Amino acid sequence: MSNHLFQTYNLGQLTLQNRAVMAPMTRSRAINNILNDLMVTYYQQRAGAGLIITEGTSPSPNGLGYARIPGIFNQEQVAGWRKVTDAVHAKGAKIFIQLMHTGRVSHHVNLPEGAKVIAPSDMTAAGDMWTDAEGMKPHTQPHALTTEEVKATIQEYVNAAKLAIDAGFDGVELHAANGYLIEQFINGVVNNRTDEYGGSVANRSKFLLEIAEQTIAAIGKEKVGVRFSPFSGFNDIPAYNEVTETYDYLSKKLNDLGVAYLHFLDHSPNDWI
Template sequence: MAGEKLFQPCELGGLKLQNRIALSPTTRARATPDGYAGDLQRDFYTQRASAGILITEATAVVPGGRGGPFLPGLWEDAQIDGWKQVNDSVHEKGAKIFCQLWHAGRLSHSSLSADGKRAPVAPSEFLQPGKIFTEQGPQDYELAHALTIDEIAEIVSAYRDAARRAKEADFDGVELHAAHSYLVSAFLNDMTNKRDDDYGGSIENRCRFLKEVLGALLDVWEPERVMIRIAPLGHAYNTWDTNPEPLFTRVVDILNELKIGWLDLVEGDTGVTRKPEPYFDLSKLARQFHGPVILNNLYTREMAIEAMEQGAGDMVAFGRAFIGNPDLVARLEADAPIIDADQRAYYSGGARGYTDFPTLAES
């Protein structure tokens, strides 16, 4: 049967999975104003728990690590219970779920910080063009503060604490968001990292923050339960690395040295193209990595089937297709129509456009 490998149960990274389909992180801004997950998130993820692995929306490790309002976090113990209810429900459906830990860096706003006053942070002072959506409406991005060595250590510690809370909430693992010009990515890329100390300049120095954050996650989790998302060719927020191939070759070497379990590889610009410039063949990184690789970005049913049959990776992630199709796995297997969700409801709040999409059987 066509696609047999994509849809059959498998075992990867020590986890028994229902299939080789993953839910890609899809930030939907449905948390409470103070970053709590609840019934809406439980319903959203449970509806999509026919996938093998679910990766949560970006979950901030500090209040000022959010890239907008109504986004969830794990910066305090009181946030554990909401996520535990999500995970218990997902596990009842047979899926595994990883928590994507995140710091937005300069792509945040002082109104989102713990005291509502602290400027966003970055490897180097940086004023991001454009506007960010806040609870008060769209506002200009603010000049980001260049992190001191002590402040870097505090953020690393915040990742460790959030990883511990993720374990207490019964997640199956954690994913480090190291893509799309958020804080970890900003340290890696030469367009956003202009430091002249141990965290800037050479590739090895620009990878130092990544290594320290991964080390913090490994203080809590076994390596095979740690995943990382990278987008070597991503042009998010008009920034990237000017010579990505040697940089990300070294990044994957580091992942192998630390025995990191999973690689979530975004191929190209998310939702835009698979071959932006500067371009190099990312299949090299997939072959280089020692653990399971989740392929990600603009996959169709046919592309996913072919990728699994050819062994290009170990799983395929779908993001936008899962928004309007809670039963996407069944639709893909049956080669049934895929609903293109109305983007006006992506961040509208409440159940509308979030948990009210019908399954194939219901429609």
């Protein structure tokens, strides 16, 4: 019997050197949200995998809710990530960057000057988070995005995906799981909007689908994956009706768009189902 784990795998146009995929893990080592040598070493040490998904990385200053998470929205960050992608490619692995906008799972003192905590609604996420400046603090109440601001936020994801390609990444994973901004839009309670981005399953899905569609147009469908955690209560994601219908709808739409993969995370042992 052959050992499949150590055989190559074709993911779209990429050939993975084996079938081990490293899950995204936030490490909180990016001082000032910029890459550093410790992070280059960390990824290089793990480049025996077929595919690495990076730690959650913000496409916007507004999405840097946790202390010391990296970004991918300026040239300094691109230059830092380029060192990571070069180091990983030198050992034969492929690497996707996970685009994670924290949305309302955030505290304003963690954000750079001028940035703000945003979400589909102004409902504050229950719970506390670490800040380097003030220790543990309750989440900040978010600003509910206007329709125009939603569209600008979508553009931030698309821009980040283009910068990711400039930085040498093989693709991007859109983090639509674990209660961060995209899941805040998908959720039928946190998203109480009355515009085109709220209400029906199709409207709540629109934020993600527009990001996916425009990102695919910018960098190619084989370079875009999506992570979901249906039925999760993580990060104060409340139960709502139509969960099955929502993910059924999203999966079919993303399949039609031809994304590289869907990455499902099962929190069910300790959540609300």
